[in-house]
Amino acid sequence: MPSSKTPESYTLRSKINTQERFIVAHRGSSGTAPENTLSSILHAISAGALMVEVDVQITSDDKAVLMHDQVLGRTTNGKGFVRAHTLEQLDTLDAGSWFNTSFKGEHIPLLSDALQLLKDNETCVNIEIKPPGKDDDGIERLLVIIENVLALNMQDVTLFSSFHHESLRYIKQHYPAFHTAGIHLPGDRRLPSEIASEIGCEGFVCSLREITHKKAEDAAKHDILIGVYTINTDDDFNTIMKYQVPALVSNFPRKIQQLLHSTIK
Ligand code: G3P
Ligand code: MG
Numbered sequence: 001m002p003s004s005k006t007p008e009s010y011t012l013r014s015k016i017n018t019q020e021r022f023i024v025a026h027r028g029s030s031g032t033a034p035e036n037t038l039s040s041i042l043h044a045i046s047a048g049a050l051m052v053e054v055d056v057q058i059t060s061d062d063k064a065v066l067m068h069d070q071v072l073g074r075t076t077n078g079k080g081f082v083r084a085h086t087l088e089q090l091d092t093l094d095a096g097s098w099f100n101t102s103f104k105g106e107h108i109p110l111l112s113d114a115l116q117l118l119k120d121n122e123t124c125v126n127i128e129i130k131p132p133g134k135d136d137d138g139i140e141r142l143l144v145i146i147e148n149v150l151a152l153n154m155q156d157v158t159l160f161s162s163f164h165h166e167s168l169r170y171i172k173q174h175y176p177a178f179h180t181a182g183i184h185l186p187g188d189r190r191l192p193s194e195i196a197s198e199i200g201c202e203g204f205v206c207s208l209r210e211i212t213h214k215k216a217e218d219a220a221k222h223d224i225l226i227g228v229y230t231i232n233t234d235d236d237f238n239t240i241m242k243y244q245v246p247a248l249v250s251n252f253p254r255k256i257q258q259l260l261h262s263t264i265k
Contacts, residue, residue, distance in 0.1 A: 031251035047254035
C-alpha cells in the first residue's frame with residue numbers, strides 16, 4: 001500500500017541482512033512479462049523478489065526510461081535509437097506485444113514511475129548503468145538517473161551496477177553514500193575485492209559462467225555483496241547453490257523463490 005513514510009526496515013542493508021540468499025528480478029520478471037515494463041516489475045514484486053534490476057536509456061528530451069537496448073526494434077514496435085525520440089513519441093509505442101499479445105499496449109515506463117511502484121511496495125532496485133556510447137561521456141545520463149533516485153529519496157534502497165566501472169567511480173566520488181556494484185568484465189582476472197578497492201563499490205556481479213569459489217569466497221571475506229546472473233533453470237539453481245552467493249539474479253523470480261523456499265524447509 002502506498003505510504004509517504006519510509007520504514008526503517010526499507011533499506012538495502014536491512015533487507016539484505018534478513019536473508020542468506022535472495023532474488024533479484026532481472027529486467028523485472030522478464031521470463032513471465034515483457035522485460036523492463038511495469039508488468040514485469042509487478043510480477044517480480046508479487047513473486048517476492050527483494051530487488052528488481054532494470055536497465056535505463058535516456059530520451060531526446062532527457063527523460064530516463066526503462067529499456068535494455070539503445071534501439072527500439074527488439075522490444076517495441078518502434079525503430080531507431082531511444083536517444084532520437086522524445087518521451088511523447090516513445091509513449092505511442094507498444095512494448096508488450098513482442099513478448100506476448102496479452103501484453104499489447106504496455107508502455108515503455110519512465111524510470112520515475114518504476115521507482116515509485118517499487119517504493120510503494122518496499123522493494124529495492126538495482127539500476128544498471130549502461131556504458132556510454134560514442135561521443136558521450138555518460139555523465140549527463142548518470143545525472144538524470146541520479147536525480148530520479150534522489151527525487152524519491154530512494155538512495156538507501158538503490159544499488160547502481162555497471163560494466164562501465166568509471167560510472168560507478170564517478171557515483172562514489174560525488175555521492176559516497178550510494179551503493180554500487182561492479183559487473184565483471186570479460187577477461188578481467190581481478191577478484192571482487194581488487195575491483196572494490198579500485199572503484200569503491202560494495203557489490204560485485206558476474207554471470208553463472210564466470211562464478212568461481214575463489215571469487216565468491218573473496219567477496220564473502222571482504223563483505224562484498226555478490227550476485228550472479230541469470231539463474232533461470234533447476235540446473236542453474238543447483239549450480240549456484242554450491243557457491244556462497246547471496247543474490248540470485250533471475251528472469252523467473254517466482255520459480256527461483258519457490259526453489260529457495262523448498263531448500264529451507
Ligand atoms: O546485472 C546483470 C545483467 O543485467 C547484465 O547484463 O545485458 O542483462 O543488462 P544485461
Ligand atoms: Mg541489466
